[in-house]
Amino acid sequence: MAARTPSAGGPTRRSVLITALVTFAGVATARVLGVRDLSTGFTLRPRSAPAMDPMDDAMDMAMDMPESEVIPAEMAPEPMATASAPPLQAAATASPAPVRATTPTRTPAPTARPTSTPAAVAAMPPIAPPRVSGFDWASPLESEKARVAHLLRRATFGATDAELDAAQADGYARTVERLVETPPAEPQAPAAIAADANARIGIGDLQAWWTDWMLRSPTPFAEKMTLFWHGHFVSDYRKSQTNPMYWQNRTWRQFSLGKLADMLHRVTIDQAMLRYLDLATSTGRNPNENYARELMEIFTMGAGTFSEDDVKAGAKALAGWRLPRATESVRTGVFDPSRAYAGTLTFLGKTGTFDTTSVIDRVLAQDVTAAYIARQVAEHFISPFVADAYVARIAARFRSSGYQTRTLMREVFLSPEFTSPDAYRALVKGPTEFMVSAAKAIGSASLGRAIAAAGTGLGQNLFDPPSVGGWGDNAAWVSASTMLARANFVSTALGATRTLPPSTSAVARHLDGVLGPETARELATTSDDRRRWLVILSSPEFQLK
Amino acid sequence: MNEVGINKITRRDFLQKGLVFGAGAAGLAAGYAAVPDVFARAVYGAKRDGVMNDRVLVMIQLAGGADGLQTVIPLQDSRLRTLRPRLSAAADQALPMNAQLGLNRNLRGIKALWDQGKVAVVNGVGYPRPSFSHFDSIRVWETGDPTRRQVEGWLGKTIAKNYDSQGHPLVGCACGTTSVPGALRDLEATLTVVNGQSSFRFSSADAERAMGAIYNGTPGIYGALFDTAVYTARDTVARLRTAREAYVPKAQYSDNARLVYSSRNQLGAALQLAAELIISGAGAKILHVTLGGWDTHDQQLARHDSLMAYLDQAVTAFHADLGAYGMADRVLVATWSEFGRRPQETANGGTDHGTASSMLLVGDTVKGGVYGQMPSLTALDRTGNLAYTVDFRSVYQEILASHLKVDAREVLDQSFERTPFIA
Numbered sequence: 001m002a003a004r005t006p007s008a009g010g011p012t013r014r015s016v017l018i019t020a021l022v023t024f025a026g027v028a029t030a031r032v033l034g035v036r037d038l039s040t041g042f043t044l045r046p047r048s049a050p051a052m053d054p055m056d057d058a059m060d061m062a063m064d065m066p067e068s069e070v071i072p073a074e075m076a077p078e079p080m081a082t083a084s085a086p087p088l089q090a091a092a093t094a095s096p097a098p099v100r101a102t103t104p105t106r107t108p109a110p111t112a113r114p115t116s117t118p119a120a121v122a123a124m125p126p127i128a129p130p131r132v133s134g135f136d137w138a139s140p141l142e143s144e145k146a147r148v149a150h151l152l153r154r155a156t157f158g159a160t161d162a163e164l165d166a167a168q169a170d171g172y173a174r175t176v177e178r179l180v181e182t183p184p185a186e187p188q189a190p191a192a193i194a195a196d197a198n199a200r201i202g203i204g205d206l207q208a209w210w211t212d213w214m215l216r217s218p219t220p221f222a223e224k225m226t227l228f229w230h231g232h233f234v235s236d237y238r239k240s241q242t243n244p245m246y247w248q249n250r251t252w253r254q255f256s257l258g259k260l261a262d263m264l265h266r267v268t269i270d271q272a273m274l275r276y277l278d279l280a281t282s283t284g285r286n287p288n289e290n291y292a293r294e295l296m297e298i299f300t301m302g303a304g305t306f307s308e309d310d311v312k313a314g315a316k317a318l319a320g321w322r323l324p325r326a327t328e329s330v331r332t333g334v335f336d337p338s339r340a341y342a343g344t345l346t347f348l349g350k351t352g353t354f355d356t357t358s359v360i361d362r363v364l365a366q367d368v369t370a371a372y373i374a375r376q377v378a379e380h381f382i383s384p385f386v387a388d389a390y391v392a393r394i395a396a397r398f399r400s401s402g403y404q405t406r407t408l409m410r411e412v413f414l415s416p417e418f419t420s421p422d423a424y425r426a427l428v429k430g431p432t433e434f435m436v437s438a439a440k441a442i443g444s445a446s447l448g449r450a451i452a453a454a455g456t457g458l459g460q461n462l463f464d465p466p467s468v469g470g471w472g473d474n475a476a477w478v479s480a481s482t483m484l485a486r487a488n489f490v491s492t493a494l495g496a497t498r499t500l501p502p503s504t505s506a507v508a509r510h511l512d513g514v515l516g517p518e519t520a521r522e523l524a525t526t527s528d529d530r531r532r533w534l535v536i537l538s539s540p541e542f543q544l545k
Numbered sequence: 546m547n548e549v550g551i552n553k554i555t556r557r558d559f560l561q562k563g564l565v566f567g568a569g570a571a572g573l574a575a576g577y578a579a580v581p582d583v584f585a586r587a588v589y590g591a592k593r594d595g596v597m598n599d600r601v602l603v604m605i606q607l608a609g610g611a612d613g614l615q616t617v618i619p620l621q622d623s624r625l626r627t628l629r630p631r632l633s634a635a636a637d638q639a640l641p642m643n644a645q646l647g648l649n650r651n652l653r654g655i656k657a658l659w660d661q662g663k664v665a666v667v668n669g670v671g672y673p674r675p676s677f678s679h680f681d682s683i684r685v686w687e688t689g690d691p692t693r694r695q696v697e698g699w700l701g702k703t704i705a706k707n708y709d710s711q712g713h714p715l716v717g718c719a720c721g722t723t724s725v726p727g728a729l730r731d732l733e734a735t736l737t738v739v740n741g742q743s744s745f746r747f748s749s750a751d752a753e754r755a756m757g758a759i760y761n762g763t764p765g766i767y768g769a770l771f772d773t774a775v776y777t778a779r780d781t782v783a784r785l786r787t788a789r790e791a792y793v794p795k796a797q798y799s800d801n802a803r804l805v806y807s808s809r810n811q812l813g814a815a816l817q818l819a820a821e822l823i824i825s826g827a828g829a830k831i832l833h834v835t836l837g838g839w840d841t842h843d844q845q846l847a848r849h850d851s852l853m854a855y856l857d858q859a860v861t862a863f864h865a866d867l868g869a870y871g872m873a874d875r876v877l878v879a880t881w882s883e884f885g886r887r888p889q890e891t892a893n894g895g896t897d898h899g900t901a902s903s904m905l906l907v908g909d910t911v912k913g914g915v916y917g918q919m920p921s922l923t924a925l926d927r928t929g930n931l932a933y934t935v936d937f938r939s940v941y942q943e944i945l946a947s948h949l950k951v952d953a954r955e956v957l958d959q960s961f962e963r964t965p966f967i968a
Contacts, residue, residue, distance in 0.1 A: 127757070127780045129711055129735075130772035135764040278842045278893065286892025290842045293677070293898075303678045308928055311677075383551050390550040417550030425765055426551075457740060459723035467608065467837070469680050476724045478770050479738035480714075480778035481745070485723070487756050488748045516768075518759045535755055540763045540771045 133516070137541075139421035140512045147172045147419050149512060153545040154381050154427070155179050155413065156220035158437025161501065163220075164509060176413045180406050184222030184253050187213040193246065201242050204452060207462045210249060212448030214436045225256035225409075227432065228380060230462075231470035233267045233299055237463040240272035245463045247331050248272040260373065260403035264360045267299065269321055269333040277468070280323045280333065284341025287315035294468050300363050302372045310348055316341040317354035364403060370395040377408060382418050383426040384474055390417055425514075425544040428474040431458030431482070433545070435489055438537045441510050444497040454492065457485035478543075490537040494530060503532035511541045600910075600949050601823050601876045603816070603832045603863075604700065604728065605856070609840030610679065613885035613902030613931075615849045617666050617919075618647045624922040629890045632846055642666070646915060651854035654861030655907065662913035663864075664905065665966035667940055669920045671901035671933025675884065679840070679898075682883035687727035689938055689957055699941060699956055700831050701731030707951045708830060710735040714777040715784065715822060716830045721815025726833050737777045739785075741811070742818045746782055753779065788825035795869035796862040812836045812855060816863040824870045830949075839882060843893035856880070860907055868909075877908040877948045877967075879940070888922055889929055900926070901933035904940055910948060912968040939964045 140146040148168045152159040156179070159167065167175045190209040192199045201209075214223045229252045237245045248270050255263045267273055268291070274280035282288035292314030296306045320340030321333035328334065335356075345354055348362045363369055374395035378386040394411045401407035412418055429437060435454060439447040455461045459482050465471055494500070507513055507523065515523070519539045523532055536542055615632060618639045619625055626633045639647025640656040646666070648656050658664050672691040676682040685691050689699035697705075700717065710716045717729050717736040729736050739745050747753035760775035762768070798813040815834040822829035836856060841848045860878055867873040885902025901920050920931035939961035945953035947967035954960055 127776060127783065130761045130763075130769075130776050132772075133762040133764045133768045135768075137765050278895070281843055281893040283892060288842055288891055288893060288895070289897045290840075297678055303676075303681050308677065385551050387550055415550070420550060422551040428767055457723070457744060467679065468840075472724060475767065475770055478767065478774050479719075479724050480774050480781055481723050481738040481740040483756070483760075483771070483774045484745065484747065484778040484782070485740070487752045491747075491749045491752050516759075516762070516764050518761050518763070522755060522758050531751065531755075534752060535759065538752060538756060539759055540765070540768070543771065544765070544767065 137425045137514055137516075137544075139424035140514055141419045141421065141424055144168075144172055146512045148175055149509070150419060150424070150545075151175060151179075151413060153429075153437065155409075156224055157214055157433055158440050158510070158545075160440045160443060161509065163440075172419075173414075176410060179221040180257065180410045180413070182219050182221075184226075184256065185217050185219040186250070186253070187217065190246070193243075198243075201246055203237055203242050203463065204449075206237070206242050206246055207452035207455065208449040209246075210462060211432065211436065211451040214432070215439055215445045215448055215451075222253055222256055224433075225405075226253040227430075228377075229256055229263075231465060232376065233263075233270075233273065234465045234468050234470045235270070235272040235276035236465055240275040242463070244270075244272035244275060249463075257406040257409065258404070260405060261360055261364055263405070264295075264300070264363070265356065266332070268295070268318065268356055268360070269335075271323060271331060271333060274321055274323060274333045279318060279321055282315060282319045282321075283339045284316055284319045284343075287312070287319050287341070289315045291315070292318055295359075296363065298468055298470075300372060301366055301368050305366070305368045305372075306348065309346070313345040313347040313354075314359060316343075317345055317347055317359045318356055321356075370399040370403070374398055374408065377412060380473065381409075381412055381427075382415075383423050385422075385426070386417070390415075425541075427545050428477050429543055429545045430471070430473070430477060431455055431460035431486075432462065434458070434486060434543060435493075437545075438490065438493055438542070441506065441537065441542075442493065442497050442533060443501050444493065447493055447496060450489075450492055450496060454485065454489045458482050458489065459485075486543065487538050490534060493537070494533055500529050500533055503529045503536065506533070506536050510536065511539070515539075515541060598950055599875045601830055601832070602700075602944060602949060603819055603834065603876060603878045605812075605860070605878060605880045606726065606728075606833065606835040607839050607852075607856075607880055607882040608683075608835050608837040609882075610682075610884045610886055610898055611839035611852075611880075611882040611902065612841060612845065612849055612896060612899075613668070614888060615845065616649050616652075616853065616905070617642075617668060617903040618649065619645060619919060619922070620647050621645055622922050625888075628888045628922060631894050632890045632896070634846060635850070642915065646919070649850065649853040651850050652857045654857045655905065658861070658864060658907060659913060663909055663911055664907050664913050665911045666915050667904045667906070667935055667964055667966065668915065668917040669901045669931070669934030670904050670917065670937050670940060671884070671931070671935075672937055673933075675900040675930070675933070677884070677898040677928075679883055684727060686881060686883055686937060687730075689941055696730075697732070698726070698728040698730040700728045700833065701734045701736070702956045703945060703949070703951060704729070704736075704831060705731040705733035706955055707949075713828045714773075714780055715828045717833075718819075718822060718829055718831075719833045720818045720822075721811055721834050726835065729831070729833055735773055735777065737781050739781060739818060739822075741814060742785065742789075742821065745785055753782070784825075784827045785821075788821055788827050791825040792821045794820065794866055796866035798862045798866075799858050812859040813862065816859045817866070820863055820866045823867065823876060824872060841886065841895050842891065842897065843895035845886075845890070845895045864907060874909040877906060877910055877944065879907075879944060880905045881937075885931065887928075887930055888925060900928075900930040904937075906940075906966055910967055912966055914966070916964050916966055935964060936961055940966075943967055 141150060145168050148171070149159070149164060151172065152164065152167055170178065187209070188194065190201055190205055192201050192205065214220065217223050226249065230249070233252070235245060235248060251266055251270060255266055268279070277291035277294055278288045279291040282291070289311050293311045296310065296314065297303050320335050320337065322336050322339065324330050324332070324334050342353070344352060347354055347359065348366060350362060371391055375386070375391045378391055378394065394408060394415065397411050398408040417423060432451065432455065435451040435458070439445070439451065452462065459477055460471055507515065519535065519541055522535045526532060614625065615635045618636050620636055620639060620641065621644065625636060635649065636647065638650035640650060640652065641647045642659060648659065655664055672685060674691065676685065684693065687698045688695040704710050704717045708716045714735045714737045717734055719726050719729060719736065719738045721740065722738060723740050725736055725738055756775050757779055760772045763771050794817055798817040812834060819829070819832045819834060822832065836852065838848070838852055863878065864873055867876050881904060882902055884899055886896035886899040888899070890896055917935040920934055924932065926932050938957050942953040942957060942961050943964050943966055945951050945956055
């Protein structure tokens with residue numbers, strides 16, 4: 001392929017915005033104070049480079065601050081490199097508009113930037129394309145408070161004010177212990193199932209039952225893990241039906257932090273899974289390859305780590321399960337020896353007779369398995385760019401613990417990489433995470449059904465992953481369609497919430513006080529709580545975790 | 546510590562992780578000035594002379610591995626009866642194209658277009674050393690590269706090489722989905738994704754204004770991705786507002802075909818949206834829609850047939866709609882799937898993952914007929930699968946060179962024997 005020049009000024013991790021909290025008129029907001037070049041440590045570059053323009057723009061929102069308060073980038077002292085630095089005390093009075101610049105060093109803003117007046121909207125098209133930043137977020141994670149907020153964004157679904165206060169009082173290490181050691185709280189059955197265990201539950205009711213519990217559960221980490229496994233050990237309600245998906249959800253929660261071998265056994269004989277990947281119809285005589293293939297390719301080992309002969313042998317070895325009959329009280333598959341394969345097989349390099357347990361043991365004996373699972377977890381919870389060496393390190397601990405998922409998760413949360421600057425805002429919140437975290441931020445616990453209903457538009461319809469590979473992540477969540485749907489969800493959520501918490505502390509609580517220039521500028525234009533919440537929840541900062 | 550734990554990000558990482566959408570914003574305002582009128586017929590920002598034509602491509606992905614032998618069915622091969630005692634019933638009801646081959650009984654509308662010489666069937670399409678993994682094989686088809694070295698999608702690359710997508714984000718558009726399909730990905734291509742026509746609007750003017758103000762120069766590795774997505778959303782919302790006034794469907798799009806499993810795909814709605822983008826002159830050039838549900842490990846006879854009906858209704862309505870607006874001579878519809886299915890049926894009346902399959906190409910520019918040798922059912926490979934006879938890139942090449950009239954070699958990196966289905 002012919003080499004092509006990378007896009008000019010494309011996003012890199014080479015430089016970060018440096019922001020700090022500013023308080024004026026009782027409204028906390030953030031100011032961009034400079035940039036930091038990551039490739040040269042904390043050295044600040046001169047502001048003459050074209051790439052520095054965004055910072056110049058940001059100076060627009062310096063408001064009426066005395067010039068002495070504005071710290072030009074080239075003069076900013078190193079400690080200012082974090083947003084967790086003590087808020088600057090600004091002498092400014094509230095004068096949200098017109099915004100004017102006060103810095104003598106300011107240069108004209110670049111062209112082709114959309115103006116923000118309603119008249120400009122009416123005049124569309126043309127809409128000017130966005131300019132490119134080239135800067136990265138300044139990590140505030142040296143601060144323990146910021147680390148705790150970071151942990152709750154990733155290990156749970158963001159936090160209510162009360163949850164955040166409690167966790168920050170506990171500190172980082174104790175919060176990790178509490179998250180991984182507290183047994184999952186079990187949700188009550190949905191009304192229909194509570195009345196009659198065999199009543200058919202509708203998909204909308206099933207989704208709302210879960211999103212509601214995400215909002216209210218005292219152990220939201222268990223819900224995050226249940227969602228993770230839902231996207232990993234995939235079934236969908238279309239093929240598997242809603243009631244089996246309901247029971248599967250309860251099983252995933254129950255086994256979410258236990259031993260992988262137990263989880264895999266339950267996954268294999270789960271009713272929804274038996275239907276979804278056709279193991280229920282596979283027999284030793286007429287094996288169906290679907291489950292055996294995906295067990296290795298998607299669930300445990302990864303593509304290219306096994307042969308087609310392993311698929312065929314695995315299919316025979318796993319055959320024998322059927323769905324429970326209405327007269328049987330069990331909710332898992334039932335093993336029928338007459339459907340199984342009795343002969344000798346060669347599976348993953350070992351010859352002998354196999355059953356489901358020995359197939360799972362054989363999979364867990366492969367060196368690739370721990371690394372495959374560990375990479376899934378690390379990319380999901382830390383960064384899409386985790387290094388092989390890091391994965392190998394946590395995989396070794398995972399395997400030596402006997403594949404205890406709890407151990408793996410503790411290892412991830414306590415590893416320095418989890419709170420390193422490179423991990424800060426390195427992940428895009430998934431649709432459900434985004435919506436639940438927004439509802440929690442505004443203290444609205446009654447949005448479960450709205451969240452469930454909006455899932456499809458944002459790209460994540462619960463109990464309905466797009467394929468056996470589950471949902472995408474990060475960039476896959478971002479498109480014209482989904483960003484529009486996210487903005488519209490914010491309007492729905494705010495419209496449905498009569499009393500909003502004051503927005504004053506929201507930037508510090510939910511965005512660590514680390515704001516990009518345009519978000520900061522937009523927040524500075526209004527002191528109205530409802531409009532500020534609209535900006536906060538719609539902002540790129542809030543889409544990230 | 547961080548140096549070890551988290552890798553520095555490379556350009557390749559950006560593509561592999563999907564952090565695409567062409568971030569280089571320089572000179573874009575100029576691209577806009579080149580679009581005087583959104584209702585002008587076929588206004589595309591062409592980067593090159595010679596590609597300023599009015600041709601449009603619509604790729605339909607049949608996700609899950611659509612069976613070829615129940616789509617384009619061998620009528621005379623007794624071996625089919627042996628391999629598929631139950632599924633070969635499809636041959637009895639097939640709509641004969643000639644003495645040897647028939648279309649699935651539910652492709653009635655497409656058969657009518659076949660009779661008018663507007664349908665090409667390419668048999669035996671596959672690639673060397675086939676993968677049985679959905680995701681691996683999808684990637685091969687998306688990148689047009691069986692060696693798995695490429696990370697750009699072949700359609701994204703076509704857009705990046707030939708069209709000014711940053712000035713015209715609807716040049717490449719995925720309809721009826723929420724994420725960018727791999728085939729459209731390229732670091733230097735700007736793309737739009739429109740899930741549904743009616744829902745594609747901001748529910749509050751304040752939110753629309755705020756989004757436009759905030760998503761500009763967003764920091765971080767996702768910054769350009771976010772900004773471009775919001776920019777294309779705002780642009781497309783504005784264009785659809787006008788498109789709604791310029792377009793009234795002139796065919797019946799129905800998503801009511803009965804499926805064995807209810808489908809998440811609104812193919813009819815997605816193609817209607819595609820028609821709207823084309824007919825209203827919004828600047829659409831390469832469109833992508835997906836119909837899933839083809840992974841028929843069981844009950845294939847009924848499941849595949851019901852999906853065929855769904856496909857047939859949507860494609861037929863789309864073609865009729867374009868025809869009513871006098872645009873059917875501009876638009877090529879092509880189906881693709883990551884693989885076909887195994888000739889031998891399973892005990893559940895389904896089939897496992899296979900290899901080569903047939904592609905359907907529909908449009909007035911098509912030279913109707915059967916292309917490619919149907920693979921032999923007696924000389925199956927070691928895995929019990931069909932040996933491909935036509936490299937899928939030869940089909941891509943014809944689409945690129947003869948329909949879109951762009952340099953195919955630049956996208957595919959090599960030349961293939963011609964499969965001349967374009968007139």
